[in-house]
Amino acid sequence: xxxxxxxxxxxxxxxxxxxxxxxxxxxxxxxxxxxxxxxxxxxxxxxxxxxxxxxxxxxxxxxxxxxxxxxxxxxxxxxxxxxxxxxxxxxxxxxxxxxxxxxxxxxxxxxxxxxxxxxxxxxxxxxxxxxxxxxxxxxxxxxxxxxxxxxxxxxxxxxxxxxxxxxxxxxxxxxxxxxxxxxxxxxxxxxxxxxxxxxxxxxxxxxxxxxxxxxxxxxxxxx
Amino acid sequence: xxxxxxxxxxxxxxxxxxxxxxxxxxxxxxxxxxxxxxxxxxxxxxxxxxxxxxxxxxxxxxxxxxxxxxxxxxxxxxxxx
Numbered sequence: 001x002x003x004x005x006x007x008x009x010x011x012x013x014x015x016x017x018x019x020x021x022x023x024x025x026x027x028x029x030x031x032x033x034x035x036x037x038x039x040x041x042x043x044x045x046x047x048x049x050x051x052x053x054x055x056x057x058x059x060x061x062x063x064x065x066x067x068x069x070x071x072x073x074x075x076x077x078x079x080x081x082x083x084x085x086x087x088x089x090x091x092x093x094x095x096x097x098x099x100x101x102x103x104x105x106x107x108x109x110x111x112x113x114x115x116x117x118x119x120x121x122x123x124x125x126x127x128x129x130x131x132x133x134x135x136x137x138x139x140x141x142x143x144x145x146x147x148x149x150x151x152x153x154x155x156x157x158x159x160x161x162x163x164x165x166x167x168x169x170x171x172x173x174x175x176x177x178x179x180x181x182x183x184x185x186x187x188x189x190x191x192x193x194x195x196x197x198x199x200x201x202x203x204x205x206x207x208x209x210x211x212x213x214x215x216x217x218x219x220x221x222x223x
Numbered sequence: 224x225x226x227x228x229x230x231x232x233x234x235x236x237x238x239x240x241x242x243x244x245x246x247x248x249x250x251x252x253x254x255x256x257x258x259x260x261x262x263x264x265x266x267x268x269x270x271x272x273x274x275x276x277x278x279x280x281x282x283x284x285x286x287x288x289x290x291x292x293x294x295x296x297x298x299x300x301x302x303x304x
Binding site: 056064093098099100102103104105106148 | 285286291
């Protein structure tokens with residue numbers, strides 16, 4: 001069974017539910033303190049939270065931690081690396097994904113359910129979805145406004161949409177370029193996303209649309 | 224040798240600054256004719272170095288600024304041995 005490290009920095013707060021979602025998806029997962037090693041793991045997840053209290057810029061301090069060198073090594077080996085919310089911010093700050101997450105267009109914390117269009121169902125994290133499928137997940141962030149100077153090397157994976165999958169300005173909660181909610185690298189084994197799939201991993205949470213992110217990832221790591 | 228760097232990190236031209244916009248609006252409410260308000264970040268760094276220019280430049284590039292969205296500038300003053 002593939003073994004995933006859920007990396008915990010000071011201020012991370014979505015680690016337990018992320019571990020639980022990976023287990024439900026058929027993988028093995030452990031919380032790993034950022035000073036530990038990633039040896040013998042088949043993939044890594046950077047969960048949500050407020051690592052280092054968002055000092056300097058969200059994710060900026062964690063991105064410079066030593067453990068990120070091991071995350072980069074996993075990524076270049078083709079193993080799955082997933083960053084959720086603060087984890088997405090860390091991945092961009094660490095240069096594992098291009099671009100930056102800027103403060104929301106309306107400068108406040110947004111905590112609500114959104115619809116997402118799966119724009120690329122061929123990545124390590126979306127292979128169990130269909131292209132164009134519309135799913136529902138919560139967002140909870142103040143800096144989720146994706147910005148980049150160039151789309152080179154980016155696979156747009158999730159976009160904020162209405163419930164029919166139309167990517168409209170009205171469906172864009174935070175001002176993200178092209179309604180981007182999640183992007184992956186060219187190989188499709190590194191994904192950063194602002195919405196929280198682990199908070200949509202059981203019916204009693206309101207949706208289990210997010211579970212396929214973890215199922216896809218577990219399946220990818222099995223190969 | 225000890226140095227002090229005064230570093231300013233600014234958002235690139237054309238990128239909107241929601242915090243600046245809100246503060247500007249509040250000043251307008253106080254009756255000022257504000258056209259634009261931006262909120263750069265200012266750092267004061269005291270450090271030991273034999274190559275202060277190079278180190279200050281690197282500090283900006285590697286951490287204090289995010290090259291995707293920021294520009295930066297700095298002044299360095301010697302503080303003695």
